[in-house]
Amino acid sequence: xxxxxxxxxxxxxxxxxxxxxxxxxxxxxxxxxxxxxxxxxxxxxxxxxxxxxxxxxxxxxxxxxxxxxxxxxxxxxxxxxxxxxxxxxxxxxxxxxxxxxxxxxxxxxxxxxxxxxxxxxxxxxxxxxxxxxxxxxxxxxxxxxxxxxxxxxxxxxxxxxxxxxxxxxxxxxxxxxxxxxxxxxxxxxxxxxxxxxxxxxxxxxxxxxxxxxxxxxxxxxxxxxxxxxxxxxxxxxxxxxxxxxxxxxxxxxxxxxxxxxxxxxxxxxxxxxxxxxxxxxxxxxxxxxxxxxxxxxxxxxxxxxxxxxxxxxxxxxxxxxxxxxxxxxxxxxxxxxxxxxxxxxxxxxxxxxxxxxxxxxxxxxxxxxxxxxxxxxxxxxxxxxxxxxxxxxxxxxxxxxxxxxxxxxx
Ligand SMILES: *Cc1c(COP(=O)(O)O)cnc(C)c1O
Numbered sequence: 001x002x003x004x005x006x007x008x009x010x011x012x013x014x015x016x017x018x019x020x021x022x023x024x025x026x027x028x029x030x031x032x033x034x035x036x037x038x039x040x041x042x043x044x045x046x047x048x049x050x051x052x053x054x055x056x057x058x059x060x061x062x063x064x065x066x067x068x069x070x071x072x073x074x075x076x077x078x079x080x081x082x083x084x085x086x087x088x089x090x091x092x093x094x095x096x097x098x099x100x101x102x103x104x105x106x107x108x109x110x111x112x113x114x115x116x117x118x119x120x121x122x123x124x125x126x127x128x129x130x131x132x133x134x135x136x137x138x139x140x141x142x143x144x145x146x147x148x149x150x151x152x153x154x155x156x157x158x159x160x161x162x163x164x165x166x167x168x169x170x171x172x173x174x175x176x177x178x179x180x181x182x183x184x185x186x187x188x189x190x191x192x193x194x195x196x197x198x199x200x201x202x203x204x205x206x207x208x209x210x211x212x213x214x215x216x217x218x219x220x221x222x223x224x225x226x227x228x229x230x231x232x233x234x235x236x237x238x239x240x241x242x243x244x245x246x247x248x249x250x251x252x253x254x255x256x257x258x259x260x261x262x263x264x265x266x267x268x269x270x271x272x273x274x275x276x277x278x279x280x281x282x283x284x285x286x287x288x289x290x291x292x293x294x295x296x297x298x299x300x301x302x303x304x305x306x307x308x309x310x311x312x313x314x315x316x317x318x319x320x321x322x323x324x325x326x327x328x329x330x331x332x333x334x335x336x337x338x339x340x341x342x343x344x345x346x347x348x349x350x351x352x353x354x355x356x357x358x359x360x361x362x363x364x365x366x367x368x369x370x371x372x373x374x375x376x377x378x379x380x381x382x383x384x385x386x387x388x389x390x391x392x393x394x395x396x397x398x399x400x401x402x403x404x405x406x407x408x409x410x
Contacts, residue, residue, distance in 0.1 A: 090112075181291055
């Protein structure tokens with residue numbers, strides 16, 4: 001019989017836009033014993049997680065809980081729970097993940113109207129507001145931090161306009177939550193979906209989200225509980241269009257996360273331990289302090305890249321603080337550089353997608369990966385690998401510029 005070796009994953013330095021490195025405290029939390037999902041100890045953990053998520057999302061919303069599945073499961077849960085076939089949905093797109101929102105909305109049967117913006121930039125709020133006035137959508141679905149292009153879309157004015165026009169605003173904050181301010185209530189965002197494996201530094205496999213009573217009203221208006229678990233007396237109402245997905249039906253999921261404890265799916269116990277510990281780390285650090293830390297490491301990384309005379313991709317006025325995009329110099333193999341970084345330095349960075357494939361490198365400084373050690377190791381290694389690939393970067397300049405930002409004095 002074939003023998004399989006012990007699992008022995010290498011200890012990498014991960015500088016991608018996710019998944020990123022995980023604090024050892026989170027890994028330890030994942031080794032704790034399993035609890036039953038209706039055990040009061042476990043429902044206590046669920047309730048604490050909801051409390052911490054409200055602080056993370058900066059909201060007083062009742063509903064703030066994770067959906068089990070990767071980040072797109074949260075996007076899909078919100079969109080399929082509020083979109084009825086034929087509903088008009090406006091999707092402004094400025095990168096790969098905007099197309100994902102379009103794709104999910106189309107699969108929900110929406111009549112999707114897209115606005116496309118050249119990659120590397122973001123929308124002026126007026127462009128979206130004008131399209132809303134023209135198209136009168138029921139829902140606007142928008143990405144906050146677009147990791148494929150490294151851009152950050154301002155949301156406050158769009159939130160205000162959506163509220164005024166009674167449009168539901170759904171925001172993909174997968175890449176920004178826990179790293180860049182996301183003001184659910186202040187910006188009047190109706191539903192916000194976060195991710196775990198980016199700035200929260202928890203493994204992939206859950207999608208924390210929050211939504212307000214405007215979204216809840218829509219969900220309750222089409223509520224249908226699974227036959228075998230519906231409370232006695234609850235009858236299926238004729239004429240409603242129930243959510244197509246059982247797994248992602250927020251009407252049932254919120255009953256599971258409420259004192260009703262509807263027996264829907266089996267909660268991912270170990271992932272919830274991880275999320276709770278990740279959230280505890282975020283709140284111990286402090287949200288403002290955490291955002292400031294991400295800005296510091298962005299500054300050091302950018303100073304290093306500039307000092308190496310590398311060209312950055314995209315409009316810097318709307319740069320996403322947690323991702324830096326570097327243009328691949330002419331004649332250099334984008335993939336070859338990444339391979340050498342990984343093979344010889346154990347450092348992982350990312351390429352990009354679609355029209356940007358082979359054209360840029362993306363360097364993430366997210367969560368636990370956003371550390372001085374990582375930024376300095378990366379810059380030193382990047383210099384060495386670029387020199388090996390024939391790029392004449394000034395030797396030593398990148399690390400020195402970053403050390404300057406970190407205030408390293410003898
Ligand atoms: C990573 C990412 C996603 C998708 O997350 P998965 O966990 O891979 O499903 C969605 N939106 C944005 C902006 C992302 O960066």
